[in-house]
Amino acid sequence: MGIEENKEIVRIFTERFGRGDNSVFDDMVTTDFLIHYLMRQGIDNDIDALKKTNDGGHAAFPDYSIEIVDMIAEDDKVMVIAKRTGTNTGEFSGLPPTGKTVTMYRMALYRLENGKIAEGWNLDDYLGQLLQLGFTLTPPSLNKGA
Template identity: 35%
Template sequence: MSIITTAERNKETLRRFHDAVSTGDEEIISRTIDEVVQPDVKIRTPLPIETTGTSAMKEVLAVLRRAFPDLHVEVEDVIAEGDKVVTRNTVTGTHRGEYMGVPPTGKSITYKEILIARFVDGRVAETWAVVDVMSQMRQLGVFAGPNA
């Protein structure tokens, strides 16, 4: 009989969150956020929105889904230490809607992100994310570069 540690449970919870995002189903995403994220989650990544907590998380994901309806998060690595879980992800999608002022291009993009989540009582209480926005913009043709 194996014992599931808190770290393993937290890792599985964060994978569940990423899997929900990849469904593209707004209801599944919203329900999963409500189940696995604290309502007053602290999002430590600067965002151009006024909302906070799970509402901010849902708003950010809605913007991404409108821009990239086939958004998919592939979790490459999951590392847990103490009350934190880190995922290194590859994100793909096709640019079908406005994104950060860029009209739809129809281009497929692939970019990397790292998400750190701090857990309290089995739910995400705080997040930090590093997203390769420069790569996104290059692939969408906003900046010159190897992926433009």
């Protein structure tokens, strides 16, 4: 596949995923698809876990939308910068809804094989999302006795 075809595959994948269409994992990724969440180390990254995560995100932010801000490609890789926006009207990470609208950016690099996405690296602004929801960042206490 050429660069433009790869970009179109990633564009369609991003838009469908953003609408909560989990069938993208059945028909647009390889059976051994691997995702690397750079800000969420140690989480499950199999297809079923990704579907569950997507469902949870849409339950917490039912009006969730995604806009592709930029996309570049070279060889078998496509890089996307996407802007995600949604209003927190459902439970999020075990917490009650805040009613706040948040905007979060994602940078994702995808590697394609034979017209399907085989691997992805995602970097999401989770801290920014939490701050917009009203969470606060408290630094650890300084140990003055050491």
